[in-house]
Amino acid sequence: xNIVVCVKQVPNTNEVKLDPKTGTLIRxxxxxxxxxxxxxxxxxxxxxxxxxxxxxxxxxxxxxxxxTVLREAMAMGADEAYLVTDRAFGGADTLATSTTIAxxxxxxxxxxIITGRQAIDGxxxxxxxxxxxxxxxxxVSYAEDIxxxxxxxxxxxxxxxxxxxxxxxxxxxxxxxxxxxxxRYMTPGGIFDAYRxxxxxxxxxxxxxxxxxxxxxxxxxxRVAKSFPKQLKGSGTVVTPSDAESAAEYIVDRLKEKFxx
Amino acid sequence: xxxxxSKEQEMARTLFREVAENEIKxxxxxxxxxxxxxxxxxxxxxxxxxMGIPYSKEYGGAGCDTLTYEMCVEEISKACAxxxxxxxxxxxxxxxxxxxxxxxxxxxxxxxxLCSGEYLGxxxxxxxxxxxxxxxxxxxxxxxxxxxxxxGSKIFITNAGYADTYVVFAMTDKxxxxxxISAFIVEKSFPGFSVGKKEKKxxxxxxxxxxxIFENCIVPKENLxxxxxxxxxxxxxxxxxxxxxxxxxxLGIAEGALDETIKYVKExxxxxxxxxxxxxxxxxxxxxxxxxxxxxxxLYRAAMAEDTKKRYSEEAAMxxxxxxxxxxxxxxxxxxxxxxxxxxxxxxxxxMMRDAKIxxxxxxxxxxxxxxxxxxxxx
Numbered sequence: 001x002n003i004v005v006c007v008k009q010v011p012n013t014n015e016v017k018l019d020p021k022t023g024t025l026i027r028x029x030x031x032x033x034x035x036x037x038x039x040x041x042x043x044x045x046x047x048x049x050x051x052x053x054x055x056x057x058x059x060x061x062x063x064x065x066x067x068t069v070l071r072e073a074m075a076m077g078a079d080e081a082y083l084v085t086d087r088a089f090g091g092a093d094t095l096a097t098s099t100t101i102a103x104x105x106x107x108x109x110x111x112x113i114i115t116g117r118q119a120i121d122g123x124x125x126x127x128x129x130x131x132x133x134x135x136x137x138x139x140v141s142y143a144e145d146i147x148x149x150x151x152x153x154x155x156x157x158x159x160x161x162x163x164x165x166x167x168x169x170x171x172x173x174x175x176x177x178x179x180x181x182x183x184r185y186m187t188p189g190g191i192f193d194a195y196r197x198x199x200x201x202x203x204x205x206x207x208x209x210x211x212x213x214x215x216x217x218x219x220x221x222x223r224v225a226k227s228f229p230k231q232l233k234g235s236g237t238v239v240t241p242s243d244a245e246s247a248a249e250y251i252v253d254r255l256k257e258k259f260x261x
Numbered sequence: 262x263x264x265x266x267s268k269e270q271e272m273a274r275t276l277f278r279e280v281a282e283n284e285i286k287x288x289x290x291x292x293x294x295x296x297x298x299x300x301x302x303x304x305x306x307x308x309x310x311x312m313g314i315p316y317s318k319e320y321g322g323a324g325c326d327t328l329t330y331e332m333c334v335e336e337i338s339k340a341c342a343x344x345x346x347x348x349x350x351x352x353x354x355x356x357x358x359x360x361x362x363x364x365x366x367x368x369x370x371x372x373x374x375l376c377s378g379e380y381l382g383x384x385x386x387x388x389x390x391x392x393x394x395x396x397x398x399x400x401x402x403x404x405x406x407x408x409x410x411x412x413g414s415k416i417f418i419t420n421a422g423y424a425d426t427y428v429v430f431a432m433t434d435k436x437x438x439x440x441x442i443s444a445f446i447v448e449k450s451f452p453g454f455s456v457g458k459k460e461k462k463x464x465x466x467x468x469x470x471x472x473x474i475f476e477n478c479i480v481p482k483e484n485l486x487x488x489x490x491x492x493x494x495x496x497x498x499x500x501x502x503x504x505x506x507x508x509x510x511x512l513g514i515a516e517g518a519l520d521e522t523i524k525y526v527k528e529x530x531x532x533x534x535x536x537x538x539x540x541x542x543x544x545x546x547x548x549x550x551x552x553x554x555x556x557x558x559x560l561y562r563a564a565m566a567e568d569t570k571k572r573y574s575e576e577a578a579m580x581x582x583x584x585x586x587x588x589x590x591x592x593x594x595x596x597x598x599x600x601x602x603x604x605x606x607x608x609x610x611x612x613m614m615r616d617a618k619i620x621x622x623x624x625x626x627x628x629x630x631x632x633x634x635x636x637x638x639x640x
Contacts, residue, residue, distance in 0.1 A: 068268075071268075075272070188329060189322070
């Protein structure tokens, strides 16, 4: 089984501070880490490798510095690593990013693709499902557990108030939740091997079968109108109506009050 | 001279820091209070292959270097010095002599198990009457056919009772003094070997420190380490290397104490402002941070010397002397900044101060380091 895990290098937002004057993020000096949901996805892939046997390949799109997360992934146990990097890919929104990564994945054998649910620096949760769409394969999001049997994966998908148990035929794509496991540590020898004996393969613009209009800034329809710090929501109101009917009445009244219905 | 760590060394340091912070630190107070061996840490070190960091992959080691290993001892000791002792005694004292003096058969038999952590290693030189003066060995080894018979006892042996192999020193020819000492690899299962009483210590409570007793202990001839009569040289060379490990431990203790103190002085208020706003606190911290950075540079220099040079006794002695004395000084001053709270077990500073003291004593006292350093200075 070939498992490809997509990982992103992100600033450690736990250590990011806001500039009190401008309200923008101060990124200087903030250490970069492997996005936590992606790391959980990698752990899930490595567990499948331990239990069933698999070849785990990691792919990252980013600047040359993103090499670090790929070495880290190899030091944890990944077999192969690809960095998808080119100036032409810069400025990509989620659509251009997923187009580029999907084009790269066409060059790499896969049965199962695992991505993180979302990255802590953007929180869109769009890239994983979009990759599946480009590749024309099924997608199961928000996985908390992944079981593989034959050519079928069974995923415990987190939903707002319940779980869904979803089965899908491989090849397919799964987006992983950070809470699904506790990723293993690297080993010191694994780190030295990752730098001294292993190679991060590079895929650039010329290696991918994509149009210039689909990638980078040109391929990005998203326009950011404004960035602002999230306002805290007010606390909710808790009511304890005696029965379902009065509860429904209460809700309808509030919705009318706000001109929602 | 280049003080920039390589990318792999940087990443390894991040790993050691994460493991220390997430796995070692939460248990440190409990291990100290209950005076119990850090078994969880040993299990973890086995799993993540921390037990043979500087040794070649040929023997099952991680294939890293001395500096990376010392950074591991440093980071682990920041969180728990006793756990640092266990790792350092295993790697620097229990495994190193076999790597450097073992025969091909001995290496093949013991190193894969030691480097994977399946076996825990230990080193037994000190005796009731032979501390700094290691030449006063009373333990005897007599060759009888295909084996040696060992009689005597050792004290203050780190990892005792938990270790599977002990590098033991004994007199094979009393008339030759230092040149009559030989080294042996003794397995815990050898007949006539037993572990005696456990010491009650001031610090590093989690480290198992016991007496070893040899009563007609049978050691196969092939377990003689190095040549007969070369034991003293092996012991001294091993201690040169081990000293760098203790320096790393001492450095870690000082850094750990500083981390705790910096956090504390920002929060603790007296006379209406945090302690950090007082110039006494600022100047104390400035001195301690500077001396600790100097200690780190001496240590890293010694570790790099071990990786690149044949002789590094002087560098190792300087690193140990300075790091140990810095650890004692820094923990004492940090405790003073904590005031009454620092004297309680509610905070880790008193433990760190108790743990620091041993680094001025074991694997060669500070006075021994001064003897070594002055010998080079006056050459």
